[in-house]
Amino acid sequence: xxxxxxxxxxxxxxxxxxxxxxxxxxxxxxxxxxxxxxxxxxxxxxxxxxxxxxxxxxxxxxxxxxxxxxxxxxxxxxxxxxxxxxxxxxxxxxxxxxxxxxxxxxxxxxxxxxxxxxxxxxxxxxxxxxxxxxxxxxxxxxxxxxxxxxxxxxxxxxxxxxxxxxxxxxxxxxxxxxxxxxxxxxxxxxxxxxxxxxxxxxxxxxxxxxxxxxxxxxxxxxxxxxxxxxxxxxxxxxxxxxxxxxxxxxxxxxxxxxxxxxxxxxxxxxxxxxxxxxxxxxxxxxxxxxx
Ligand SMILES: NC(=O)C1=CN([C@@H]2O[C@H](COP(=O)(O)OP(=O)(O)OC[C@H]3O[C@@H](n4cnc5c(N)ncnc54)[C@H](OP(=O)(O)O)[C@@H]3O)[C@@H](O)[C@H]2O)C=CC1
Ligand SMILES: O=CCCC(=O)O
Numbered sequence: 325x326x327x328x329x330x331x332x333x334x335x336x337x338x339x340x341x342x343x344x345x346x347x348x349x350x351x352x353x354x355x356x357x358x359x360x361x362x363x364x365x366x367x368x369x370x371x372x373x374x375x376x377x378x379x380x381x382x383x384x385x386x387x388x389x390x391x392x393x394x395x396x397x398x399x400x401x402x403x404x405x406x407x408x409x410x411x412x413x414x415x416x417x418x419x420x421x422x423x424x425x426x427x428x429x430x431x432x433x434x435x436x437x438x439x440x441x442x443x444x445x446x447x448x449x450x451x452x453x454x455x456x457x458x459x460x461x462x463x464x465x466x467x468x469x470x471x472x473x474x475x476x477x478x479x480x481x482x483x484x485x486x487x488x489x490x491x492x493x494x495x496x497x498x499x500x501x502x503x504x505x506x507x508x509x510x511x512x513x514x515x516x517x518x519x520x521x522x523x524x525x526x527x528x529x530x531x532x533x534x535x536x537x538x539x540x541x542x543x544x545x546x547x548x549x550x551x552x553x554x555x556x557x558x559x560x561x562x563x564x565x566x567x568x569x570x571x572x573x574x575x576x577x578x579x580x581x582x583x584x585x586x587x588x589x590x591x592x593x594x595x596x597x598x599x600x601x602x603x604x605x606x607x608x609x610x611x612x613x614x615x
Contacts, residue, residue: 325474328353328371330379330386332399332406333420334361336555337446338389340453341419341479346370348456348478355379375404380414385472388418392564393426400430412438415468419460421445421500421561423568424490431464431489440468443489445496446480450556451543457481461499463492494572501569501583503540504562504603508586510541511607514548524549544604553598553605560599562606563590 331342334356345352346368353371354362355378362372373379376399380386386406390396396418400406406416416434418427418441427443434441442464452458458480462469469485476483486492517527528545531537547553566587573580589609598605 325350325385325471327351327384328382329475330355330373330383331370331389332356332376332379332386333389333391333395334365335389335391336450336558337419337453339365340450341387341389341458342370343368344454344456344479345475350475350478353379353382376400376406377404377408380406380409380416384413385415385417385475387475388416388420390418390420391561392420393422393568396420396422396426396430400433407433407437410434410437410439415440415442415465415471417442417444417468417472419444419446421496421565421568422493423497423571424493427493428489440465441489442468442472443492444469444472444476444483445492447496447499448480452481453479460484461486461492461495463487464489497565497569497572500562500565501580504566504569504590505582505586506538506540507544507562507603507606508589508610510545511548511589511604511610514545514607515610544602547602548604548607551608553601553607555600555602557603558599559590559593559601559603559605562603563587563594563599566590 328351331352331354334354342352342354342365353373354365355373355376356362388399390399416439431441442462444460444462446458446460448458456478460476460480460483463486486495514524518524531541589606592609593606
């Protein structure tokens, strides 16, 4: 990837991903709505752009990592947004988790100005982002995908090219729908074990050796039994993903009662003001009582 890379959105993920690019020798210009969140990146050698448009003007390639469809649309379409400076020879890569319709809207606007577009949502959370171990689910313009590979190889352990715009978004939503449902089943299991007089730690030990062993149970289990929900993947974003996945199920007439129940639990957790905690805090909705 020649030249400087622009990076919009210095949240949990954007910050870790941009930091990784800097560590591997890329020149990076960052922007965040709350500007102070760029400070740590500047200490590590990043430049700051005053607006998304200013970043795109300066950089041949710009990456977005924003919270949800509204944020992803806002940085592109609003005043001083990406669209004001995107043009032939420039690429925009949206790595946010959004629905296919949002991604297509952005793609059409970028390409109508002669720019190139790729959606590239990621699987993997804060730690994989810090360690360059994300799984990248790209779709859109193949040429831009190939140009972006040196950066994807730094941010991720594996990149998939899934074809037309929308396929990356859909794949990501399917994966997170499964993950959100699993987290609910896991939470119920932890509480059931505890209330039945079993040791939660022994349950984790058994699960780790069982056919259903997985990295998520292994990583989240110990902190969940300590009621520690320091955010890696904010619960409000997981609920957004369940909502978007259920809408995809509606469109395709796929009955998803398990995902629908999981979504209700995440909504309940948001209602209990747990939205900014890690998505594993849905555990608290099963436990009940004080949190
Ligand atoms: N955390 C995780 O484990 C993972 C998250 N994702 C997805 O990646 C994306 C980012 O997640 P994460 O970093 O955790 O989220 P954070 O909540 O930590 O960061 C969200 C970012 O979006 C910005 N933002 C929100 N609203 C707007 C807006 N209206 N205009 C401009 N910027 C806005 C925030 O800016 P400000 O600082 O000003 O609020 C911040 O930079 C989400 O789509 C999420 O679903 C994907 C994989 C893993
Ligand atoms: O979208 C967030 C995914 C988090 C993860 O894959 O661990």
